[in-house]
Amino acid sequence: MLVTDTTAAEPAVLATGVDVVLGGHQILSGVDLRVERGEVVALLGANGSGKSTLVRALLGIAPRTAGEVRLLGGALGNGVPWERVGYVPQRLPAGGGVPATALEVVMSGLVHGRTLRPPRDARKRALAALDEVGMAAHARRSVLQMSGGQQQRVLIARALVRRPDLLVLDEPTSGIDLPTQETFVATVRRLHEQGGTVLVILHELGSFAGLIDRAVALRHGRVVYDGPPPDPRGEHAGPGHEHTHPHADPPPPDPGTGLSMEVLP
Amino acid sequence: MTWFETLGAMLSSPLMQRALIAAVLVGAAAPVVGTFLVQRRLALMGDGLGHVALTGVALGWLVGTWAGLVPQDALAIPGAVVAALIGSVAIEWVRARGRTSGDLALALMFYGGIAGGVLLIKLAGGTNANLVSYLFGSISTVSTGDLWWTAGLAVGVLLVGLGLRHVLFAVSHDEEFARGSGLPVTALNMVVAAMSALTVTIAMRVVGLLLVSALMIVPVAVAQLVVGSFSRVMALASGIGVAVSVVGLSITYWEDIPPGATIVLLAIGLYALAAVTRPLLTRRGAGDAPHDPHPELPDDVALPVVGAGPGAADCRPGAPGGATR
């Protein structure tokens, strides 16, 4: 297809000069972000640095006061091929007054800007996506009765059900047990191997460590680092690493960031 | 007369036929819209719109008087439709600009709607008594023309509500995700609001503006006590809406009691019944589908379990009826 070929040259995410003001506060100022097709980019930063807000602005959830966003070659709005974009928010909303089953929540991932009605095989695809996150047995349970980690897995299934080319994840593995994290990372790796692009917010690289091509760090709503992923903490535990801690050591950096960006190139 | 003959007489009365058709349609459509409203925690939206519709009724009356129409209230229903539609768009508009003020907008509508209605009906040369039939319903006054209005709008609301149920669910369940999926969230919210407005005006004749919201909300409250999924709640609520409307209306054929209040009290009675019998229902439901609240998953950390080998996980007690692995 010629159309796909011409747009394929464009990066998966292209944001220029994004400003976001929420509740009268400047949350993001002049953020530029470029994620090439097939890249896995980690978005890092302390609590409140604006990571979720950036991702929400990229998807058109948070209103921008300035800047341009293009996803998969289309300008935000009707130009984006929404059927190829998957998003896992940081948490499930507080929930409405009517119970919704995991299957219904995952099926709601199949309606988007390009179609107001789910495809015929929606139910089958939703069950397959639930199976991928190990929740097939819970398909007919109400999500409000689930544990936080189970809810998170349902949200991941809701993003995967589209079989996305661009996956945007907001701390997808927080609150999820290690075996499920590993199955999830394996799923993301498979998606990546098929040419998919991933933008993932993380506090520590953890299970994602081997997968990340590049890291972008935010501080106070600005990009302060963009480059190779910082060495994981595992290096500290490596055999060649010398553990010498004289008592005069300054206090360690805020563990919340998990990274010391300043010392990196 | 036997019971059977009375039923026959009731069904052959043209007035009752019209009333029953209206009741079935309104009873089916109102809870469908109500399900979306409850899901969005906007259960009182129907009430707000009902109050605004009262101003519309009075406005229609006023215009009818000016134009010298023969039944002065010929324009009451169109007036209510227009006012409720404008009100619904206004609520969504305010809500889209900031969540907190949505509440306030609803309150303003409540009071503005009633005050406007009372004032305008006076200007139109009517009395508050004229408004009472709209406030509490007067199904006996349903004319053939009204019936066409009601039937058309109810079928329209049902078609839109059922046809767009997946996308309306998506927007009502998680508005942020829907926005992040490129869905036209504000437009879809306005669709729900407009459906509520139309439901309010068609249900006005059956249960009255003050009780409209009850027909939208109470069946949903009953259904969600009994079933555990969105689509089933919607289906059951719609069925309950039809049942209480038909039964309530039939009772008023024998007893001289107001139909709207009877229908709503029947629905609330069902709620009480469901709330009381719920523990029994859920126990039986759990027996149908045994599921272990603590599914067998490997632990995150290697736990030192005293006296257990590698197969320790198998020793955990399963749920009654056997855990599925």
Ligand SMILES: Nc1ncnc2c1ncn2[C@@H]1O[C@H](COP(=O)(O)OP(=O)(O)OP(=O)(O)O)[C@@H](O)[C@H]1O
């Ligand atoms: N709706 C809002 N109104 C006002 N301020 C907001 C709103 N949403 C977020 N903020 C503020 O924006 C800043 C960035 O929030 P954001 O959720 O993007 O942080 P984050 O980097 O994702 O943090 P975390 O690691 O805790 O998830 C915070 O200071 C927060 O208080």
Ligand SMILES: [Mg+2]
């Ligand atoms: Mg966040």
